[in-house]
Amino acid sequence: MQERVNVYVGISLGTYNTVIAISDREGDSHVIANNDGEHKTPLYIGITKDHEEEEGHEEEVVFGSQAKIQSAYNSGNTVVKFKDYLGITEKEAQDAAIEKESKSVFCKLQRLATTGELGYTINGKEYTVYQIMKEYIDNLYKVVTKYIGETKKIAGVAISVPSYFNSKQREQMQQLCKELDIPNAQLVDEQTAGIVSSTRGQKLLAADKEYTKNVLVVNVGGTKTAVSIYTVGELVSEIGTVVTDKVSGEEFDKVLTNYLHKQPPTSTRATIKLQHSVENAKHTLSLSTTAHCFVEALDNGVDFSANITRVRFDLLSAKLYTQLIDTIDTLLQSYSYNRSEIDSIVLLGGSCKIPKLANRVKALFPYASVSTATSSQNADSGSGSGKGKSHSIECDEAIAIGSSKLAAYNDHNPAISARSSPSYPIGLKLADSLFHPLVPRNSPLPFVKKFSFAIPKNGANHHFAVCKGSLYQPPHSESDDEDDSAEDNSSAPRYVPDSSAPLIAEFSVPSSSDSDTDNVDLTVFISSSGKLEFKVACNDQDISL
Missing domain, CATH: 3.90.640.10 (ATPase, substrate binding domain, subdomain 4)
Structure with missing residues (x-):
């Protein structure tokens, strides 16, 4: 009997739609169609009763596209957007959720009289959000098993969850996977899955060992938008996230x-x-x-x-575009990043396929590469001005593809997570109050990055000092309130050289006496144990330190 081939499943659970992808052990991934031949499965559950049958006959449950189609005629028995309310147990949070959904045209969210949990009453019967979610995931899993057939075996499943999911919500998601006997089920963050989706092959992030990147992830969901900064090298590490419901x-x-x-x-x-x-x-x-x-x-x-x-x-939609840009700027300022420090952009969610929205984000970072693209961009991927190129992964499929790759990767390797990392930035001291970051704080180790800059050819030695950075908050002035439209806010926090800490390293680069400039390449390496090393070359000639 021929041995069954292992496959790995990634499920991207959105607010209104779900996408499923499968990956093999080599990391080749693709999105699969559901029973209706569609790549997207609506997050709809409909419950109907067959009136032709005798009293007491079990209700019929439909999900996905079939539930969405019948929702206009069976709205009171159709449940939508239930994922976000899984695992909400605090009374205040339940009250807020019920108030938010009070104007829904579908089955109303409520606190069930028998259990006190959030749920729905359909045909006089109570259903908790947990039960609805379990029914939906079970149907998705049946779609996958039918698709792969008898010659393949599901070796692992990764389900994406948004960054704002709390520990209780994650616990309930893991619990229902256990009850459904889903093999090697794990939860992955949407942003991490989106980043991993652009990698190729089983090695995933290992291909980027020579270059640690700062990645901006813009995830526009059905009801919320999460904007995050990650450092990506051998590992993925989250620097910070800002969530808003003003853009969705x-x-x-x-x-x-x-x-x-x-x-x-x-x-x-x-x-x-x-x-x-x-x-x-x-x-x-x-x-x-x-x-x-x-x-x-x-x-x-x-x-x-x-x-x-x-x-x-x-x-x-101009106001929504502007609100998104403001959210990105808030994130950058909160974690003291400049736009020029972003090396790559990952766009996630169907709304990121709106050309104007994607172009507004790209315009902020003209030299950053873009790791996801809309269908119209896929046709000419790799061409253009050369400022930044796009890969061909669709914004609304990237999370599912990345999740399937993580399922395969984590089955053979330790889970991708941050190891030890510096709690302060490391950079060049250009003046007493002028700091140029080289290693962002919270960067995962090991860290490797190469920097290039020019020095004048004046025959002199150019001295450089490497130091720690400390966060400086300029005093607030009334003039800052009068010009909120300015791009650079003088009162925004920034990093300056840490005067209380000794210099980490010093080196000099001699320049020639010719005209023009010399090109200097500085490579920074920090080992997993925290050992810091530098390599300096001028005009491709190594300089000993």
Whole structure:
């Protein structure tokens, strides 16, 4: 009997859609289709009762695309957006969630009378969020087993969770995987999976040992956006994350709905039908310059039809784009990073396929590479101005692909996590109050990075000092409040040389007496044990230290 081939599954659980990918041991990954032939499975669960059967007959449960299709006619028994409410046990948090979902056109979230947990009442029967989530994951797992057939075996499953998931939510997700007997189930952060998705082969991050990068991850979800900074080399380490609910897929939908249909529909069925049509129009605008929104018999038997151009959509969404840029700047300032220190950008989520949104983010970092791309960019990937190139992984598929790779990697290697790391930045002391960072704080070890700069050819020795950095908060002045639009805020915290600590290293680079400049290459290496080493070369000639 032929031995079954191991495959590894990655599941990207979004707010409204799920994507499944599988990976083999060599790291080759691809997204698979569900039973309806689609790459996206809506996060919908519908429960109906077969009235033709006798009393007491079990209800029929439909999920994914089938549940979404019937939701307009069975809204009261359709559950949507339940992932975010898994594991919420605190009364205040439950009250906030119930209030947030009170205007939903679908089955209302509530605190169940029998258990006190969050859940739903359908056909007089109570369902906890945990039960709904378990039913959904079980159906996803059945899709995977049907797809791989008898010749392959699932050796591991990685399910992505957002950065804002707390420990209780993660525990419940792990518990339901255990109850469903999902083999080697593990949870991975969405941002980490997105970063890993752009790697090639089983070695994953090992290919980047020669260059430690600062990566900005922009993850625009259905209800929230998380923006993070990671350092990526042999390992992945999170520097910091900022989460906002002011930019999301829902907010883009609202902008489009308010423009296309000025008056709210008069019925729940019409509201849902319009919502689905608007979603399709938004997706079309990511690929085309115009979109048509049509709903048959929307209100009182009257058809609805409207057109919108991408230019108009961008004008309507301008505030959302600006809010996203502000969130990115808040993250950079909070962790004392300059835009020039970002080496790579990872765009995640379907809304990042909106060309204007992606271009606004890229414009902030013109020399950073982009690790995910929209479908329209895939056609000419690798061409362009040369400032930064894009890989061909879709924004809304990257997390699933990265999750499948992590499932394969973690089955054969220790989990990707940060080892010891410096709690302070290391850099060049250019003046008493001027610090140029070389090694960001919290960088995972080992750390390797190469820097290049020019010095004037004046025949003199140029002296360099390496030191620790300390965070300096300039005093606040009234003039800062008067000019909030300025890009560089003089009162923002920044790193300066730490005068209380001795210099870490010093070296001199001799220059020639010719005209123009000399090129200096400085390579910084920190071993896993924390040993710091430097290598300096001038015009490709090594200089002893």
